[in-house]
Amino acid sequence: MKAKILSLSVIAALGFAVAAQAAVPETAYVGVRGGWAHMDMDTNDWASADDKDAVGYGIYAGYNFTSWAAIEAGYNFFDGFSYIEDQTSSEDFRVHGPEAALRLAFPLGPDGSDIYVRGGAMWATYKFDSSTKNYTAHEIAPFVGAGVQYAVTKNFGVRVGYDYYFNVVDKDGDPDTDIGLLYAGLQFTFGGSEPAPAPAPAPQTVTENFTLDAATLFPFDGSSLCEEGVKAVNDVVDSVNAKNIQNAAYDVKGYTDRIGSEAYNQTLSEKRAQAVADQLQAAGVAPEQLTVTGMGEADPVSTGCEGLRGNKLVDCLAPDRRVELSVTGEVTEAE
Template sequence: MKPSLLSALIAVAFASAASLPAQANDWYVGGGGGVSIGHDLDDLGSDVDKNDTAWSLFGGYNFTENFGAELGYLNTGDWSVDGEQFSSQGATLSAIGRLPLGDIFSLFAEGGAYIYQVDTINGSDNDYAPLLGLGMGAQLTDWLDLQARYRYMFRVGDDPDNGKLGSGTDRWVTDVSVATLELVFHPNRHAYVAPVAAPMVAAAVAPVMVDKSFSLSSDVLFAFNKATLKTEGSSALDDLYQQIVEVNPKDGQITVMGYTDRIGSDGYNQTLSEARARTVADYLVGKGLPADRVSTQGLGESNPVSGSQCDGIKAKSDLITCLAPDRRVEVKVTGTQTEQTPAPVEPQPMTEPMDSEPAKA
């Protein structure tokens, strides 16, 4: 082994990660299979089979949208040289750099080490090889990605004394490349964490019943098929919160209801509507609404407002545009309102007043 270089690689990867700002708890696991090639085996004999099946298992953590670290297992299969077998397997340790391309696709590159064990006619050996890789991923759902990856490992099977005069070692050595197709699971990519809420300021005299609703376009709040707020979505919820502050209902209750369009399965749309409702509730509670007064409902593709006007549209892009009114989040506020001006203390109200007209987005 070459411990000093490997230790330095590990230290640099994790020191870089520690210096980056923390984000959501986005850890992942995955696996895949593909093809491996032993590039230099032609130099070791005349009857060579240098292609075989490779497979891998891995787990990692994304510290930010652009940087992560990954640990895995890679088996490059068995190659044949003049009837003798050359096999390789071991652990991979990589730092991952990622470049998002829109909401679905991303490119990534990795650098690290392949800590291998090789079995050849010369016996077994353990060491590590530098590893470089490139890949592209596609987000299929909030928790599932499909990615293609290409890796190249340098001088697998090498030994510090390999081929030296009088060393007694003449090990088989080859560069190895592996191309795999992989499924990656992100269990917590959109996990909901309830924030700590500030208490509500109460005022009471001449109570008036409050029962107001807002309807906010999901296309303003979220990208299509997503449950993470866009910048303009945050601005729309800021406006909604200020209206609730002005009404300042006593003992108020807020219900956040998420709806989707009819594209996709019932189960998927139900899950997406729940996630969007939780995201909006999370944001309003984070602004100051009491968490115990805010509830959420995911209503999936029920209660569409587009009616039958989109029937017959076949092109998916046109159908997505036509069904935009169905993708919405409705926020309902109920309680009592006082006509007395609140005390001159900075209010931290329970919910924002909901007019019968949609909030400006």
């Protein structure tokens, strides 16, 4: 009978284990449990049969030092046993008392579920109650057990397990008696540190490039922004803000075409770059965020203009007349 009950408890434990998710370190818990108790009595001169059935129930509490080690304390009641002495006297037999145990677990996940074994001792108070005798005695009853614990939520869990208590009765004149308990329990867990927040995503450095046509920004051969030019510069600032680019640095470079003297073109490119920079400040960009450079005739981007004269050359060189903005800053990707 002992082997059958132990097999049932192992099967129940494994069945719950496949659905389970380990005790959370530095947490405490309280619970209740109840189930089927059986009595294994060494009758010898007694007429009663072994493995008498009853109910077992109790309360328990514990503390998880780690995900695999805990201490527990509890109080048990085994009630409803009976047997017949010498085929004449009906005996009622009940047991109760506190227990202490060490619980060792194999974690099945981070949320408080595990397969466990436990062992300890119970201060068993047992009482015989019959027509021939009525007395109470005490024994220290060691026990071992195994089971599975499943964390339904962070705070609420269930247990299924089997405990076997040795020598609950071990007194001359009384039958040596062990008790097994196949139980289910409900548990509430509290305490423990909150999980550390996930680290904020690291900002990424990005660069946005804008090329503004001088014909859009300025009157012919001028360096004062026209109304359309003001809007074009403001659109750049709006685009940077919309992308939430932080700590933005604006590098403003003015360019001209190769028509005219080099000195004239250098001065014009500087004035145009500064005009754009002034409008950036008007749109909310701080002066320390700006770098302003006149590039004159440098870095032409036009092609196919060789051999052209007059208006055709002016039109062909239009891409060279420009202001380029390079905006570098940081963005943080949303999780």
